[in-house]
Amino acid sequence: EQEDTIRLLLATDNHVGYLERDPVRGDDAARTFEEIILMAKEHDVDALVLSGDLFHENKPSRKSMHRVASLLREHCLGDRPCSLELVSDPSINFPDQFSTVNYQDPNINVSLPIFTIHGNHDDPTGEGDLAAMDLLSISGLVNHFGRTTAVDDVRISPVLLRKGSTYLSLYGLGALRDERLHRAFLQQQVRLFRPPPAPTATTANGDWFNMFLIHQNRVPHGPTSYIPEHFIDDSMDLVIWGHEHDCRIDPEWNPRQEFYVVQPGSSVATSLSEGETKRKHVALLEIKGRSFRLKKLPLRTVRPFVMDNVCLSEQKGLRPTHPASVEAFLKTKVQEMLLQAKDQWEEEEKERGSESEGTARDFPKPLIRLKVDYSGGFSTLNTQRFGQQFSDQVANPREILHFHRRRLNNLSSTEDKERKGKSLISINGMDEDKLDDIGVVDLVKEYLQDQGQTLDILPVAGMDEAVRQFTDKEEKDAIRR
Template sequence: MESQNTEEVIKEDVECDDENSIRIMIATDIHLGYLETDRERGNDSFVTFEEILEHARDKEVDMVLLGGDLFHINKPSPTTLKKCLETLRKHCIGDNSVYIDVISDPKLVMNNNINFLDPNLNIALPVFTINGNHDDPSGPELVAALDIVSNSGLVNYFGKCTNLNEITLHPLIIQKNETKIAIFGLGYVKDERLAAMIKNNKVKYMKPTNDKDIIYILVLHQNRPERGTAKNIAEDSIPSFFHFILWGHEHECRIKPEYNTKQHFHVCQPGSPVATSLCAGEAVQKKWGILVCNKQSYKLKPYDLETVRPFVFENYTVEEDAEHEEEEIANTVDRMIQDSKKQLTGNPRQPKLPLIRLRVENCKTDALKINPIVFGQKYENKVANSNEILLIKNRINRTNRGVKGEFGDGEDQTFIDTCVEDLLKSFYEQAPEVNQLQSFLPSELNESVKRFINQEDRSVFGDIINYKMESIMKHFEETHVKEEDIGLELTKFQTTIAETTGEEFKSFLSDANRTQGTNRTMLNIGSNSEDEMDSSNVDEPPRPARGRGLRGGRGSRGPRGARGKK
């Protein structure tokens, strides 16, 4: 199948040949557990996840393909993990036949066997997923919550990157009669690192030697729009032999495939089915889709989600000569609440209280005398986010403070990260010596702030303080520094750390056991014992997978009811 013809392969008659069609449900960024302690919104992600799997069963798809961030954090609570397993078990286990087969070696792309080929499991709906930046592997053994779900036999987790010096991607080759697809999975890698690896040819795609008539699919979870130098992965850096790109991480729903005229492939961005930030991109109609692959052709059919909480986003400008602005703003919010009712689908499980976000730009010289918290109190039983309805931007005040540009309200998380990083770097470059950091590098502070924001790691600051104290004290003991030389020696130590690009610090941040480890070790700072490491900190190595070979098992079961034609 020539990639140059990709623009012509989306055809309306693809699905008519049911015997050879591989039907793939696609979705991404479910964010299970988002706001799980919120009384009103805590169940939103689970309701929509169940809807997605229900549609997959009702439409009798051959498999589900997810683009990362199944979980909102990489260490989900027991409640979130329990609900996830219950939902997967309810919809993925059953007596229906599986008509696809994996004809490549799964051990090249995943740690476990393909679940529907395991004779001990009764899988009716195979689910394949990569990890995202929210549920990425951590710790010395690089364990993710997805590993736990995968070990339970309910999902097929692939695309984990364990070598960040060079990445070699092998495909999962799936066949159904005369149709073959090759799926390459690339779990989240920090954009700057991945961009550099691509530039230096450190990302290898292992195409099958006999690749005739194969549809090539890439699943990745990275920044798509340009957000500054190396802050995104350019579409043009993806090899042109691919036909279809499933792009996770971006929350705006752009599920209709977009054709790249240079690389000759289609990019599909399903977006997140749950709003995790109150921005314009999240207010777009949420959808899921079915990708139908048949021999040398494919097409995607999108469907609206029915259980998504209504969300209305608008901008409002307060002009210099405006009067009674609070009353006008309140009238606008009231009208937005009425507009949100148009998004009700009639599905009994859809939450009724809407999300309302009014982005108010103040052009007056004086700041608006509106307290967003007090303003929202009168809407407490009318909206789901009463304490964050208004986002007030004082344009003139910002200019007077000398801050260039506009800060978003969560609409572009990577843009926020970039701004924070640049601001901290700029501050410490220009700050007088008295305000300079002595024990931390600005880059270390940046990494910690981003982890606190992106992964809701509430223990990160306490952990890094303990970690730095331990590192510095250990260095002082080893160098036998005198009291009067502490300042100079600390500067030398920080310079040495900076030259190592902070890899040890990043490794510490990603260690799942770091909280217990630092606290325990801090108690022994004054000890010279070499036995401070507790064996409980070391994960037991994974047991080798028990294979069945490449074919057979559940993939060869008999026909399923009305679709027995297969």
């Protein structure tokens, strides 16, 4: 019953342009994005759905923009008919001067529609409040939706799609500052517009399958620096969560809101963190009526990534007075991780079975990250010099080792505050253990108190936003405005 089944490929956080000048890793993001497009064509989907951060930079380089535009023109334009019927008002969903979904534009032949929201990396900013996604959208290559014009009045209107007897309402909310959006939800300033009942409606929700795309923090990073799942309307059937990079592709049931959450994760590792080590996937989603099923599809072009932890003081035979033995131990450990990376890669290649026949690939240089706890009097090593011996085997030779010391957690909160207070008296000659407990905020507060000054030139929120725009978005007039 394919005429009544909507087939979508779900992906997010492609970060094209990440480390594009790196001679080894510079093409990783674009190569995997191309794989995702080819998978969409291979599985004959009705549309590719992206949940933000197609680009890594707010102002992508010409190289990145050219690469993405080339891929979209090569693989997404053609004579293949699109089976999704747009039944909502395109002037509301796509409020530009063309006001239409790209595959219904008589001047463009689109064979693979792409629906996407923007993320925090490629969000609208600057004069005209434009995003890189707007350039692709106005060129007819993607359908960019989910934009908001006012943080204190967030209106979310769905893109309404129909295929046979299946009706899909696709909601999208492009990335906003978590604290602002959190406050908007609490103050009931987020409005969700529901579609009229479908012609064949037999249920209370009008027989629409409601899907929501969001690109915000899912994990709390502070009291309001995330969006709790229960903020999302309980009329949803499925929530596709972007921004979080660890792959949690299997649908997770939220019993309070009674919807499923799918977190595809990033398609390229942009940090050497634990969450990025999980095997990366995209999802093939099939929707029929009010039911859906999801099949996870592993990405093949992702670079292998192995991470491990080691505590030097717990290793037999290692002493702080013999740095050569410590370096030899760490070298052996990295070599073991290289073998582990190769074993994992070979096992994943075998899983593909006949799919990989005739397309054998060489083992790519993996990402290796070894966190070294050097508490107990041990010294650090020169990480760049250490990594040089693996430059022909590892993709990140300068970042293999990460040295850190164990924090002291046996002090009460009062004692900890007193210890920090005493530590701030003099930074010069301070023990490194004490420095580990001091943050920049503590130093700034003490300096201002000593000088009898306050941060009253600009409001803290305004200054924070201006500095963020100046540094992250390269808006040179942000502070002046």
